[in-house]
Amino acid sequence: MIRNFQKSEQYRSRIHQLIPGGAHTYSKGDDQFPALAPAAIDYGKGAYVWDIDGNKFLDCSMGLSSVSLGHAYEPVLERVRKELERGVNFQRPSVIELEMAETFLGLVPCHQMIKFAKNGSTVTTAAVKLARAFTGRNLVAFPQEHPFYSYDDWFISQTACNRGVPEAIKNLSVTYKADNLESLTVLFEKYPGQIACVISEPEKNAGIPEAYLKKAIDLAHQHGALYIVDEMVTGFKTDFPGSIKKYNVEPDMATWGKGIANGFAFCALTGKKEVMELGGIKQKGSEKVFLISTTHGGETHALAAGLATIAEFRNKQVVAHNHAVGRYFIESLNSIINKASLGDYIEMANCDWMPIFTFKDKDKAVSPGMRTLMMQEMIARGVLFQGAFIPCFSHQHEDVDFFAAAFDSALNTYQEALNADYSQHLVGDPTAPVFRRYI
Numbered sequence: 001m002i003r004n005f006q007k008s009e010q011y012r013s014r015i016h017q018l019i020p021g022g023a024h025t026y027s028k029g030d031d032q033f034p035a036l037a038p039a040a041i042d043y044g045k046g047a048y049v050w051d052i053d054g055n056k057f058l059d060c061s062m063g064l065s066s067v068s069l070g071h072a073y074e075p076v077l078e079r080v081r082k083e084l085e086r087g088v089n090f091q092r093p094s095v096i097e098l099e100m101a102e103t104f105l106g107l108v109p110c111h112q113m114i115k116f117a118k119n120g121s122t123v124t125t126a127a128v129k130l131a132r133a134f135t136g137r138n139l140v141a142f143p144q145e146h147p148f149y150s151y152d153d154w155f156i157s158q159t160a161c162n163r164g165v166p167e168a169i170k171n172l173s174v175t176y177k178a179d180n181l182e183s184l185t186v187l188f189e190k191y192p193g194q195i196a197c198v199i200s201e202p203e204k205n206a207g208i209p210e211a212y213l214k215k216a217i218d219l220a221h222q223h224g225a226l227y228i229v230d231e232m233v234t235g236f237k238t239d240f241p242g243s244i245k246k247y248n249v250e251p252d253m254a255t256w257g258k259g260i261a262n263g264f265a266f267c268a269l270t271g272k273k274e275v276m277e278l279g280g281i282k283q284k285g286s287e288k289v290f291l292i293s294t295t296h297g298g299e300t301h302a303l304a305a306g307l308a309t310i311a312e313f314r315n316k317q318v319v320a321h322n323h324a325v326g327r328y329f330i331e332s333l334n335s336i337i338n339k340a341s342l343g344d345y346i347e348m349a350n351c352d353w354m355p356i357f358t359f360k361d362k363d364k365a366v367s368p369g370m371r372t373l374m375m376q377e378m379i380a381r382g383v384l385f386q387g388a389f390i391p392c393f394s395h396q397h398e399d400v401d402f403f404a405a406a407f408d409s410a411l412n413t414y415q416e417a418l419n420a421d422y423s424q425h426l427v428g429d430p431t432a433p434v435f436r437r438y439i
């Protein structure tokens with residue numbers, strides 16, 4: 001059992017004095033993990049990471065799902081090393097930008113233009129801006145239940161954590177019920193001629209109703225709005241390149257990030273020429289949209305990582321491997337949960353690209369305390385678990401077996417906590433929502 005987090009304690013006591021939140025995304029923060037958890041990772045290889053106390057863990061989240069092939073994955077590193085030797089940033093675009101543009105657009109035939117960035121928020125915000133410019137409308141619509149689209153004000157204004165966002169900005173975003181055409185229809189009727197775009201993840205772990213995506217895109221178009229599919233999470237996971245291929249749909253724009261460069265900072269906005277071109281400089285006399293303009297957007301080695309990642313996905317049937325691991329995971333874990341007769345207390349989404357758990361208390365109510373307890377017990381058994389398992393190319397069936405054995409053993413504590421209370425077993429506090437008003 002892993003219980004040595006001495007260096008982690010020291011790290012924690014120092015980092016919060018220097019970095020607000022102690023991390024560079026709130027979802028990696030201390031309040032998202034139990035007290036008995038590594039505070040910082042030293043290094044990773046394949047599907048495993050080592051923390052600063054030297055503890056080894058099976059990684060289930062793979063850098064917020066950005067590491068789609070594996071940590072320090074050699075074929076990607078090899079390509080990156082070569083590119084590093086040639087310089088990373090120049091006064092004019094690097095030749096690799098054209099290579100990436102052609103390669104990536106080759107994966108997304110419904111789109112003719114692409115723009116690169118370093119973070120997902122940059123591309124989702126750019127898509128919203130283009131939609132506003134194209135339609136001449138102000139409002140942006142997204143599903144109210146979906147967790148995250150951008151750290152920019154247009155999204156954060158709609159969360160509980162909206163301090164610092166002016167009311168005027170908040171009024172420019174409107175929400176509807178996810179995957180619910182009626183709710184989207186009502187929204188368009190409520191704001192006639194005002195909604196510039198709908199931005200939505202194409203599917204969550206629960207899947208979507210038959211033909212929903214196509215109907216939602218048609219609906220937006222009927223009302224003169226654009227439809228943006230955010231493939232940040234689904235890209236390179238549900239299919240290759242993503243759900244727009246799986247469901248055979250043609251949104252006006254799509255946004256890509258996590259997973260497309262095996263953890264390197266490469267994100268992309270793809271879109272139809274007539275929309276994307278508004279950000280160009282070739283249509284003499286037309287009004288210019290100041291689209292993404294960043295010093296590091298074309299950083300050569302990140303593009304090289306992206307090209308190497310795409311090559312691996314193409315040549316090695318990565319998505320098929322990941323889905324097979326996901327299906328084996330679902331089978332193994334369901335059998336353990338059923339054997340322990342805990343089906344009423346632990347649910348798992350039947351989703352081969354990202355099986356995700358819901359943990360409940362003795363009253364069958366969703367319980368952050370029980371979830372955090374399970375994280376604590378899995379971490380103690382060498383699994384860096386945050387409630388989901390995101391298969392990557394380095395995960396093998398044996399890794400699933402390792403996870404399953406740890407889960408089976410951790411269920412003893414879960415069962416005891418069901419009979420009493422999680423607080424008798426959990427060290428520290430349960431995790432707290434990222435989007436909360438008060439700390």
Ligand SMILES: Cc1ncc(COP(=O)(O)O)c(C=O)c1O
Nearest residue numbers: 119120121148149150230232233
């Ligand atoms: C669906 C979705 N869109 C956009 C983003 C923003 O991406 P980034 O953190 O790279 O800015 C995220 C990040 O979690 C996301 O899950």
